[in-house]
Amino acid sequence: MNQTSKSFWAGVRAEFPLLIGVFPFGLIYGALALGAGLAPLEAQMMSSIVFAGSAQFITTQLVRDAAPGLIIVLTIAVVNLRHMLYSASVAPYLKHLPRRWKPMLAYLLTDEAYAAAGLHYERHGLTPTGHWFFLGAGLALWTTWQISSALGIFLGAALPSAWPLDFALPLTFIAMVMPVLKDKPMLAAALSAGAVALLAQGLPFKLGLILAALVGIVTGTSLESRR
Amino acid sequence: MNIWLVMLLGGALTFGMRMSFIYLFGRYEMPVVVKRALRFVPPAVLSAIIAPALFMPENALDVSLGNDHLLAGIVAILVAWRTKNTLLTILAGMITLLVLMWAGGNI
Structure with a gap:
């Protein structure tokens, strides 16, 4: 096996443990999207056009609550802001690549692909085939996400509607947020955002989420810069 | 707004943010305060x-x-x-x- 395919498959393998968590998440997304009133084709296309699990989950909730389209787009943007951080983090390792590689890897830059590729770059630095590793991790996740969404859409009607499947979203977020809360500014950002989200729940157009996120970011940033 | 338009705009924004610094690297450095805020x-x-x-x-x-x-x-x-x-x-x-x-x- 040559070095490029070795790197590619190493990326696929590194992604594997993350896929175990992603698969049920995709299933639940598919089922919820149908429950919110999206057509099967719309639900499936969202998985390839937006291709961001948490934003897709929120979108199904907003669609169900009949929020205005502009608010949904804004919310998707705020929820996905963190990807700029990933973009900045991998950018130095991609700068030498031919032009066709960059949009492809950017499209694949999800939380889970970043988790595998970012760690790889941190450990090995810039290598001649590092982008193949990234591609392998990204495509493994992409394929899993498409298949699990499709399966969720297919099985959606069979799942008992009384089951609180949408609770999987806050649970997943709890798992993501707890390891990050390592210092006071982070904790303050989380607590202030949570408190504002509760206070602002009554705001029209579901603007509470955006407002709460901004308050959390400002609180954390200003606490940190004061130290 | 039509759901397809929402998906296309949401997808374009998401792709734009993922592409942002990959595209800009070398031409523009992220201000430290922005980097800090993004954390x-x-x-x-x-x-x-x-x-x-x-x-x-x-x-x-x-x-x-x-x-x-x-x-x-x-x-x-x-x-x-x-x-x-x-x-x-x-x-x-x-x-x-x-x-x-x-x-x-x-x-």
Whole structure:
């Protein structure tokens, strides 16, 4: 096996443990999207056009609550802001690549692909085939996400509607947020955002989420810069 | 707004943010203050989604032992804190919620 395919498959393998968590998440997304009133084709296309699990989950909730389209787009943007951080983090390792590689890897830059590729770059630095590793991790996740969404859409009607499947979203977020809360500014950002989200729940157009996120970011940033 | 338009705009914005610094690298450095602020995006956004799901499952504040979502969320927080394992956290929270709902005759 040559070095490029070795790197590619190493990326696929590194992604594997993350896929175990992603698969049920995709299933639940598919089922919820149908429950919110999206057509099967719309639900499936969202998985390839937006291709961001948490934003897709929120979108199904907003669609169900009949929020205005502009608010949904804004919310998707705020929820996905963190990807700029990933973009900045991998950018130095991609700068030498031919032009066709960059949009492809950017499209694949999800939380889970970043988790595998970012760690790889941190450990090995810039290598001649590092982008193949990234591609392998990204495509493994992409394929899993498409298949699990499709399966969720297919099985959606069979799942008992009384089951609180949408609770999987806050649970997943709890798992993501707890390891990050390592210092006071982070904790303050989380607590202030949570408190504002509760206070602002009554705001029209579901603007509470955006407002709460901004308050959390400002609180954390200003606490940190004061130290 | 049409759902397809929402998806296309949402997808374009998401792609734009993922592409941003990959495209700009070398031409433009991210200001330190922006970089710092971005670090707080995940805890802020995630907590803003978690809090209402736990404290307001029926759209009204409910801080009581009768709030199954809150109790299940606390279990999940403890499991996440101790194990740092995503799958275990989801399973623990979901099973707790299902058991509580079943015990209360809500399922």
